[in-house]
Amino acid sequence: MAPESPNTRANRESWNATSRAYQASHRTELEDDVLWGPSMPPERDLKTLGPSVSGKNVLEICCGGGQSAAYLAGQGARVTAVDFSSEQLDHARTFARSKEVQLRLIESNVEDLSMLEDSSFEIAFSAYALGFVEDVVTVVVVSNLLAQLGCTLLELLRGHPGAAPGSRRSRRRRPGSRPGGYSPRRPRR
Numbered sequence: 001m002a003p004e005s006p007n008t009r010a011n012r013e014s015w016n017a018t019s020r021a022y023q024a025s026h027r028t029e030l031e032d033d034v035l036w037g038p039s040m041p042p043e044r045d046l047k048t049l050g051p052s053v054s055g056k057n058v059l060e061i062c063c064g065g066g067q068s069a070a071y072l073a074g075q076g077a078r079v080t081a082v083d084f085s086s087e088q089l090d091h092a093r094t095f096a097r098s099k100e101v102q103l104r105l106i107e108s109n110v111e112d113l114s115m116l117e118d119s120s121f122e123i124a125f126s127a128y129a130l131g132f133v134e135d136v137v138t139v140v141v142v143s144n145l146l147a148q149l150g151c152t153l154l155e156l157l158r159g160h161p162g163a164a165p166g167s168r169r170s171r172r173r174r175p176g177s178r179p180g181g182y183s184p185r186r187p188r189r
Contacts, residue, residue, distance in 0.1 A: 015084075016085050056122040059121040111138050
């Protein structure tokens with residue numbers, strides 16, 4: 001695994017320091033569905049993950065406190081959830097127990113998902129979190145490999161005020177990119 005960058009370390013430390021306060025102040029809006037972002041309809045209305053997740057292997061990238069993962073597990077999915085914040089994952093464990101669901105929780109920087117087998121998920125997704133990741137392209141490529149022949153849904157909202165200083169989320173959106181979505185581009189030669 002590559003060494004952690006100073007920005008990633010600062011971001012992880014920030015989430016570990018603020019996790020309890022964040023979960024306390026946002027608890028009600030995060031529970032009982034997948035939240036794709038502020039002012040967005042919930043997953044139960046959008047059905048972007050399909051009509052049913054029951055029996056499917058689902059990967060949540062940047063799971064935070066595990067609310068979306070627990071919701072999907074309650075709908076019958078087998079969920080693996082990855083996050084780099086030990087405090088957020090502690091919340092996810094406690095939350096999953098309170099909902100009486102099983103989650104496979106992995107503490108890791110999501111830029112390295114080498115511990116997971118290719119093609120082992122029908123669905124790979126991240127809801128309102130990829131702006132905290134420095135190397136989004138790697139996450140997109142890897143999640144597509146993990147969910148080959150399946151579905152990959154990733155959101156990216158740049159300029160989020162909660163980003164760690166220097167992270168991509170704290171930078172301005174590049175001209176020509178779309179807010180709230182991933183715009184595939186050809187590599188420059």
